[in-house]
Amino acid sequence: AQSVTQLDSQVPVFEEAPVELRCNYSSSVSVYLFWYVQYPNQGLQLLLKYLSGSTLVESINGFEAEFNKSQTSFHLRKPSVHISDTAEYFCAARDFGNEKLTFGTGTRLTIIP
Amino acid sequence: DTEVTQTPKHLVMGMTNKKSLKCEQHMGHRAMYWYKQKAKKPPELMFVYSYEKLSINESVPSRFSPECPNSSLLNLHLHALQPEDSALYLCASSQASAAYNEQFFGPGTRLTVL
Numbered sequence: 706a707q708s709v710t711q712l713d714s715q716v717p718v719f720e721e722a723p724v725e726l727r728c729n730y731s732s733s734v735s736v737y738l739f740w741y742v743q744y745p746n747q748g749l750q751l752l753l754k755y756l757s758g759s760t761l762v763e764s765i766n767g768f769e770a771e772f773n774k775s776q777t778s779f780h781l782r783k784p785s786v787h788i789s790d791t792a793e794y795f796c797a798a799r800d801f802g803n804e805k806l807t808f809g810t811g812t813r814l815t816i817i818p
Numbered sequence: 819d820t821e822v823t824q825t826p827k828h829l830v831m832g833m834t835n836k837k838s839l840k841c842e843q844h845m846g847h848r849a850m851y852w853y854k855q856k857a858k859k860p861p862e863l864m865f866v867y868s869y870e871k872l873s874i875n876e877s878v879p880s881r882f883s884p885e886c887p888n889s890s891l892l893n894l895h896l897h898a899l900q901p902e903d904s905a906l907y908l909c910a911s912s913q914a915s916a917a918y919n920e921q922f923f924g925p926g927t928r929l930t931v932l
Binding site for chain 2: 737739741801803806
């Protein structure tokens with residue numbers, strides 16, 4: 706992917722409210738898309754990925770993301786957030802045939818009790 | 819074992835020191851990666867090893883020297899670093915370097931260069 710854009714650097718949300726973290730990518734070829742989460746002082750963990758098939762992908766902890774090819778987006782959503790969701794979220798893309806993973810600049814999700 | 823381990827967790831070194839970071843995985847992955855992450859920034863790719871051969875070097879200064887002694891182990895040798903090299907160094911691995919393979923990240927080594 707030539708670039709991955711996360712427009713929101715910080716998103717504060719009240720506990721149990723819904724959230725959407727936005728991600729747009731640009732690429733001239735097919736891409737694989739990923740969301741990673743980084744908790745404070747930790748490495749990155751894969752949250753979910755889109756490789757092919759159904760455009761809606763889900764994680765085990767209630768997050769989901771939808772691949773929209775026409776809008777070149779892969780927004781992350783959760784219907785009800787918890788304090789434990791406080792973390793940095795990175796969207797990433799990898800072109801078909803490319804070893805390099807391109808990251809967005811990250812969105813810091815802060816949950817307000 | 820679905821972990822990538824990294825040692826040490828923290829490292830403080832002077833500009834004249836030589837030190838090494840170590841990364842290990844026992845998932846049978848054949849691609850391994852080094853990333854550098856500065857505070858509040860995304861990880862930046864430094865090196866990719868595929869089947870123990872260096873396949874990508876993202877124009878990293880020669881004071882960083884990677885080594886892949888076998889398919890489970892990845893080292894990063896550090897020499898004559900600068901204070902601006904202080905960062906979190908992340909190791910990752912994937913089944914192969916093909917684009918659809920997810921990367922598994924280690925917890926990182928937090929490096930401080932004095």
